[in-house]
Amino acid sequence: MKIVTIIGARPQFIKAAAVSKKIRKKFEEITIHTGQHYDKNMSDIFFEELGIPKPEYNLNIGSGSHGYQTGNMLIKIEEVVIKESPDMILVYGDTNSTLAGALVASKLLIPVAHIEAGLRSFNKNMPEEQNRILTDHVSKLLFTPTETAVKNLENEGIRDGVYNVGDVMYDAILHFGKIAEEKSDILNRIDVDKNKYILATIHRAENTNYEYRLRNIVEALNESKEQIVLPLHPRTQKYLNEYNLKFNDNIKIIEPVGYLDMVMLEKNSSKIVTDSGGVQKEAFFLNKPCITLRDETEWVETVENGWNMIVGADKDKILEGVCNFKPTAEKLNYFGYGNSAEKILNIIDKM
Incomplete structure (x- = not known):
């Protein structure tokens, strides 16, 4: 066959x-x-x-x-x-x-x-x-x-x-999570400590292509004053430049990373802020609270279980999630x- x-x-x-x-x-x-x-x-x-x-x-x-x-x-x-x-x-x-x-x-x-x-x-x-x-x-x-x-x-x-x-992404995270522990030195390379930073990813057109949405996200992350690691997607960089938006010093901007480095960043973060469907799931798999920068999600189980907070591009909701969100229930197995x-x-x- x-x-x-x-x-x-x-x-x-x-x-x-x-x-x-x-x-x-x-x-x-x-x-x-x-x-x-x-x-x-x-x-x-x-x-x-x-x-x-x-x-x-x-x-x-x-x-x-x-x-x-x-x-x-x-x-x-x-x-x-x-x-x-x-x-x-x-x-x-x-x-x-x-x-x-x-x-x-x-x-x-x-x-x-x-x-x-x-x-x-x-x-x-x-x-x-x-x-x-x-x-x-x-x-x-x-x-x-x-x-x-x-x-x-x-x-x-x-x-x-x-x-x-x-x-199948759960298959992958179980297998490659162990390999990432052995092979990735991303924490040393970017000089961050385990569980002392929040990981963020922003790439979806619904956020980058609209100035008011991207501005709200940038301002919320800046005002949170939390240490945030952000692997910057090329599309996001393009629109940051176009809208003249800048991140404060509490945001550590790094180049896009491979999968093993990404898994290590996820595993060792305190929580995750993202507009990625895959990262939402990986946060759930790795027992990390997730703040989702979208108006809806396909992964409704993660929200219903209290481990994922949908905030869209609402500045106040993003700030609340970044600073205060904690899971409200024991994690269940859906995947x-x-x-x-x-x-x-x-x-x-x-x-």
Whole structure:
């Protein structure tokens, strides 16, 4: 059996690190990297650190509008898929790479397997929400991370081929967390002490592309006077310059980091402030309080369990969360037991 796996962004590299190792023990896998994340610090280092096999194809799409990215991906992915003639196409998450891969497969009548299916923010202004809904509706195998995701699919009439396998990112954090302890020296390099800093990440267009939102976030972090470590995303830096916004000295700005360094920063922080879906989950996995800079989240379980506070870009709420937020309940298990990749392999094998 031949499987074509399509990836293009950092979270997908992490998920593929867990799943591809299992798949390649039993099946032939061809990996297509769309090049959606093209900066070396945002892409190449992940393959090196996580031991992901070098992609057989790199499409080098790069940045651009949603139409430009998705359209070019459709053309180039289709060429590869026709050449390789796989039995299945495997996609992850909710990026333009995900949607392009799923559409190519659907048009060529090749079964689609969607890992991280069923997530919903119920905000269709988000391109990710559009991508995940469309992908789910053309998929044959839908691997969900939670029971909530299963219910979301049921509400849309999707019941066949749905499997709650848990979260493959939990597989990854368990495995690579131990490796990070051995190999990462990020705390020494940036000179911070364990549990004496807050980790922040800001990258989503909904925050960076609107001056009032980014200004509120910057001012709240500055006024908190807490020691905050911020790996600065290139997009965020661009808009900070455009809006003439500056962080105070309590914010330690560092370059984007690889996955092992990121895990170490997460594990040793006192709490996490983020607009990333993946980092929200990793905070939960690592028992860290999370303040989410979004108006909604797909990971509703983390909020319901009292470990995640949704603050949007409200300056007062951000300040309150950064300075005072603490979990309100014992953490529950929603995301499986770290064997999601094995479950996925077994289901594909039976199919």
